[in-house]
Amino acid sequence: DARVTQTPRDKVTEMGQEVTMRCQPILGHNTVFWYRQTMMQGLELLAYFRNRAPLDDSGMPKDRFSAEMPDATLATLKIQPSEPRDSAVYFCASGLGGRGNEQFFGPGTRLTVL
């Protein structure tokens, strides 16, 4: 049963610290997405990659967030320095891209910045 995996599942950190979230997409999927979910803003796309190349990062605060795919099996989302307003659930999703192809979501990383 292929699934997207994310680590850590929960992260509590102090303001100013660096946070790294990791995602392993489903094997064979060529498109990887990072979403953030908050009560106020709902679900919003931060960035996504196709074949490891960034296609759209317009939703990501560039000054403190960065997203990379070091290889096809790993996507990372870093926040440096973290702020309390970054507290949210961060989802990674993967898919085959293109019309009609659904995105498969991971379980999410719940980030709390104190």
Place this chain on the structure above:
Amino acid sequence: AQKITQTQPGMFVQEKEAVTLDCTYDTSDPSYGLFWYKQPSSGEMIFLIYQGSYDQQNATEGRYSLNFQKARKSANLVISASQLGDSAMYFCAMREGVNTDKLIFGTGTRLQVFP
């Protein structure tokens, strides 16, 4: 203007009854896709159903069907024979255009199924 609007913050339905969750969208692009996802209390997002803008027939997947009314720009989700396990948040989302995989999500509807 909101791209995806879900006007029902919460809905109740009795077990075994059908329920319709509303979704309207706003786009000027003739090519788009509409998705519904379920988010149970455990937090994961589960894909339910997809409708393409050029699809002639309404999409169906088991107990889920999508009532697609293009002229009204609505894509309501119909769940037939509700089950207690259907209690969850439901999100409507749109992919706008052919050159992107970006999904824009609505604010969601919380469905509660009671015995």
